[in-house]
Amino acid sequence: MYRLLLCCFFLILTCQPAAATVEIALSGHPPVPLTEVYQREGTSFLAVDDVLASVGLVGRWYSVEHVYKFKTPRGTAVMSPGSQFIRIGGDFIPLAHKPRFIDSRLRVAEDFVTGNLQSLIGQTVYYRNLNPVLEEEPGEEGSLDRLFAFLLSKKKSTSAAVLRGIEIDPGHGGEDSGVIGLGGIKEKAVALDAARRLEKLVKMQMGIPVYMSRDDDYALTWKKRFEPATRDDVDALISIHAQGAFSPAAKGVTLFVRPQKQESDEAAAGTKTGESLRLANALKASLAKEGLSVGDIIEAPLLPLGRGDLPAVLIELGYLSNAEDKSRLTDSQGLDQVTRALYAGLKAYADKQKEFQN
Ligand SMILES: [Zn+2]
Structure with missing residues (x-):
């Protein structure tokens, strides 16, 4: 199962157990599961002892100095609760979230694992959160359900052109880097670059509006991410990601759609799932x-695909842990090749639908 490491995914399975778990691994090593995961400030906090142990490091708390120290290849690192920095010698490395004591253990936010830790040990750290925090704004409880209910009832006008507009959703953003691949390349950056190129092609050549869930490097709530899809003139959602695997050999593009409906309820809601396929x-x-x-x-019940009847496809453009895929996805010509193919597929889909209508 780790060959297909969906570490960038927000896997929301209805049957998912409630226990929060994350996995951390170094390249070529089996993943270490951590089950103590605390949700605070809209992110997941992990015991720093557990995080370090998972990559073969050791640290300890110095109660008199009120600091936590651990050895790294770059020297002894010092952090303390409430401080936004890790200190190594004279260097101060910023933390996205301050470490804090929760249940009598010092804990760091998951962005410590996906960001700081890699640079401290000088190698790629794979991280997968099986139960990530859903970034709903305070007071938004239930709003995602309402949003999905809206998407579910979204009806496409049969008289209009088949693809009147699309949403392109570059995965992740801001503090959520997604997968971190070879050479520290971040999935969020690759996704945005590819999304912008696809946006341009669709606007220029199909002449239909393209709504981007984000057009820069910032975090999005799920509500914001799906907002463009609720527009009346949006007839498809394309979510763009890239993945990572423990095996450097894993490569290639992977496409995801919502699970197919059973034949029995096809009449009720199944047709659009067929459209996604x-x-x-x-x-x-x-x-x-x-x-x-x-x-x-x-077919997978991934949250980025939404739950409505809108045709939606999530594309993993390749593996940032594979040298060939990574160089294609970080190269302008390579990205153009991929997005040209995506555009051609979108165009073929739209043309086919037009045929059916005529
Ligand atoms: Zn992703």
Whole structure:
């Protein structure tokens, strides 16, 4: 299962157990699960002792000095609760969240693992949160459900053109880097770069509006992320990600759609799920035609796909842990090749739908 490490995913399975778990691993090592996960400030906090142990480091709390020290290849690192910095010698490394004592253990936010830790030990750290905090704004309780209810009732006008507009959703953003791959490349940056190129192609060549969930490097609530999809003229959602795996050999594009509905309730709500699959098939065909390796289309209940009837496909553009994929996704020509293929797939899907209407 780790070959297909969906560490960037917000896997929301209805049958998911309530216990929060994260996994941390160094390249070539089996992942270490941590089960003590505290949700604070809209993120997950982990015991610093557990985090360090998972990558072979040791540290301890000095109660008199009121600091926590641990040895790294760069020297002894010092952190303290309430301080926004880690100190190594004369260097001060900023932390996105201050460490804090929760249940009598010093804990760090998960961005310590995905950001600071990698630079401290000088190698890639894979991190996967199986139960991430849903970034709902305070007082928004239930609003995501209402949003999905809205998407579920979204009806496409049969008289209008098939694709009147689309939402492109570059995954992650801001403090949420997504996967961190070879050379420290961040998934959020790759996703945004690819999304912008696709946006441009669709606007220029299809002449339809494109709504981006984000157009820069900032975090989004789920509500904000899906907001463009609720527009009346949005007829498809494309979510763009890239993934990482423990095995450097894992590579290629992967497409995800919502789980297919059972035949029995096809009449009620199944048709649009079929649309998602049709869109995914069109994208897959054009990616393959462009010479990119594409795996099977996977049906999974991923939150970024929403839960409504809007045709939606989540694309993992490749593995940032694989040298070949990584160089394609960090190269302008490589990204153009991928986005050209995505555009061609989208166009083929739209043309096919027009045929059906005529
Ligand atoms: Zn992702």
